[in-house]
Amino acid sequence: MKPDLQALRITQAELDQLTGLDVSAVFMGGMIRPSVWKSRRRIVSLLITEGLVLGAVFIVCLGLGLVLVRQRAGFDQLGLLLLGVAGAIALGAIAWHLYQWQRAKTFMTLARLLDECDRHNDIIQALHVMDELEAVQAIGSGFCDRTEVLAALQATRNSLTAALRTETILRRHRVLMQRQQELFATIETNLATLQTLHSNYQASEYRQFLQEALSIGLAVQREMGANVKSG
Known part of the structure; x- marks a missing residue:
């Protein structure tokens, strides 16, 4: 050859x-x-x-x-x-x-x-x-x-x-790569969980804000009603 x-x-x-x-x-x-x-x-x-x-x-x-x-x-x-x-x-x-x-x-x-x-x-x-x-x-x-x-x-x-x-x-390095893939999957799951918790927290804050605004509105309405009666 x-x-x-x-x-x-x-x-x-x-x-x-x-x-x-x-x-x-x-x-x-x-x-x-x-x-x-x-x-x-x-x-x-x-x-x-x-x-x-x-x-x-x-x-x-x-x-x-x-x-x-x-x-x-x-x-x-x-x-x-x-x-x-x-x-x-x-x-x-x-x-x-x-x-x-x-x-x-x-x-x-x-x-x-x-x-x-x-x-x-x-x-x-x-x-x-x-x-x-x-x-x-x-x-x-x-x-x-x-x-x-x-x-x-x-x-x-x-x-x-x-x-x-x-x-x-x-x-x-197949074992290490598999562990990295599992780690990435765990991180993604944790991020999704955190995002859900954050969304729930924001919704809870928003509900609390509405409840406080409603309470203030009712208090103002009662106060105005009291002033009208006294006048």
């Missing part, structure tokens, strides 16, 4: 650094990427990886189970032990995947950005193939202006890396 194309790739190490997670084509921070289910090759890779992990866990748990049952005299139900270990591992795997599925909901933005990074790298790989074909056929590039394509890819790369950095910062 030519150096100009190689420099535009978003490498696996760079993705790990930008996201703060261990990112691969199948996993992102131990969670399964949603795009895995769109690729048969990635599904096979996922099944092989999980099969190896479950197999290793089964062997370790079975070994521990055999060590424990040896301390019990007369225990010869190996099949029951195998069934118990397999059942426990199956339940643990289901619980783990449910937990990861719930956790992955907060990583949907990251998953979409990683998919865009994959598409970006796929375009670069396609350009690399076209460069090889042109080199073999000894013809010039006639499909597009290479300078413009490289500039567009550089702009895309800059946008993706900036978006990944932003997502990482927001994800790391």
